[in-house]
Amino acid sequence: MKFFIDTANLEEIKEANSLGILSGVTTNPSLVAKEEGVDFHDRIREIAQVVPGSVSAEVIALDAEGMIEEGKVLAAIAPNITVKVPMTTEGLKAVHEFSKQGIKTNVTLIFSAVQALIAARAGATYVSPFLGRLDDIGADGLSLVEQISGIFNVHGLDTEIIAASVRHPVHVTEAALKGAHIATIPFNVIKQLTKHPLTDQGIEKFLADWNK
Ligand code: E4P
Numbered sequence: 394m395k396f397f398i399d400t401a402n403l404e405e406i407k408e409a410n411s412l413g414i415l416s417g418v419t420t421n422p423s424l425v426a427k428e429e430g431v432d433f434h435d436r437i438r439e440i441a442q443v444v445p446g447s448v449s450a451e452v453i454a455l456d457a458e459g460m461i462e463e464g465k466v467l468a469a470i471a472p473n474i475t476v477k478v479p480m481t482t483e484g485l486k487a488v489h490e491f492s493k494q495g496i497k498t499n500v501t502l503i504f505s506a507v508q509a510l511i512a513a514r515a516g517a518t519y520v521s522p523f524l525g526r527l528d529d530i531g532a533d534g535l536s537l538v539e540q541i542s543g544i545f546n547v548h549g550l551d552t553e554i555i556a557a558s559v560r561h562p563v564h565v566t567e568a569a570l571k572g573a574h575i576a577t578i579p580f581n582v583i584k585q586l587t588k589h590p591l592t593d594q595g596i597e598k599f600l601a602d603w604n605k
Contacts, residue, residue, distance in 0.1 A: 394569040397447070397555065397577035401425045401436055405580035406443055412583075417446035419521070419557065419577040421477070421501070422453060434470060441471035447519075449499045451477035457486035468496045475499045475518060480508050485515040492516025499555065506540040513545065513552035521577070523558035524568065534558070535567045542572025562586050 395416035398409045401424040409415050418440050425433055437450045448471070452463040464476035464487060475497040478484040488498045492515070499519040500512035504527060509520040522541060524534030541554050556568035556576040562585050568576045578586075 394573055395575045396583070397449075397575055398583060399424070399557065399559070399577040399579050401428050401431075401440070402580070403436070403439055403443070406440055409580060409583050410444055414583075415444055415446065416575065417448060417475075417577075418444050419449040419477070419499070419555070421451050434466070437467065437474065438470050441473050445473060447475045447497065447499075448473055449475045449477040449501075449519075451479075451501065452487070455479075455481070455483060457483040457490070460484065460487035461490050464491055464496060464498075465494075477501050477521075480504075480512060485511065488512065488515045488517050492518075501557070503541075504537070506537060506544055509541040509552075509554070510544055510548075510550075513550045517552050519553045519555050519575070521555045521557040524556055524564050525558035525560040527558075528560070535564070535571055538568050538573050539571040546572070 396414045397417040397419050398406055398415055399419050401420040406418060428436060441448045450467045452460045454460045454463050460478055467476055468474050476491055477499040478487050480500050480502045488500060491498050497518040499521055500517040501521045503509050503520050503522045512520045522537045527534035538556055553574040556573040559565060559576055559578045559582055561582060565576050
């Protein structure tokens with residue numbers, strides 16, 4: 394499983410990239426809105442220069458025509474831009490058109506396996522099931538990843554699964570076990586991935602022994 398970072402913050406992206414683990418970046422309108430005073434297109438351009446892998450930039454329009462118009466502008470920013478499109482019928486029309494034009498797409502806000510299947514059939518490059526938001530309503534986000542992975546494997550679909558709305562390291566481990574190709578992870582959770590109390594204790598003990 395590959396790692397993307399889920400943020401529009403350039404410092405976080407640079408720091409995570411320096412670990413050598415980043416294969417891409419996802420943003421969404423809420424994440425971009427957190428970056429006050431930043432022009433959306435400029436920020437996407439900056440991110441795409443830092444990380445050579447897929448950089449998802451989301452459209453705001455709700456109709457297919459508007460999504461296609463916005464998506465073409467986003468895709469022209471850099472060759473590694475992926476146009477992020479919401480899981481709606483209008484979104485699928487846009488995905489179909491982008492796929493004919495060779496523009497990569499990430500279908501977002503996936504909450505059921507059949508949504509993932511239909512997005513894949515429309516030509517999505519990636520689908521993003523939202524684990525944390527399903528867990529929040531008492532459903533099981535990780536089972537959804539398992540279902541989508543099973544369906545894609547049985548039917549030979551090459552759309553990649555991005556485990557999104559990741560809240561903690563267990564989501565990351567389990568998403569990898571259940572067949573996600575990618576997890577897109579907030580910076581605070583990426584930092585948690587390196588941690589274990591026994592590692593800290595071990596370092597302390599080695600240093601204490603060394604200093605004796
Ligand atoms: C990524 O593509 C999603 O937009 C993001 O992971 C959503 O995360 P949230 O549910 O924490 O907002």
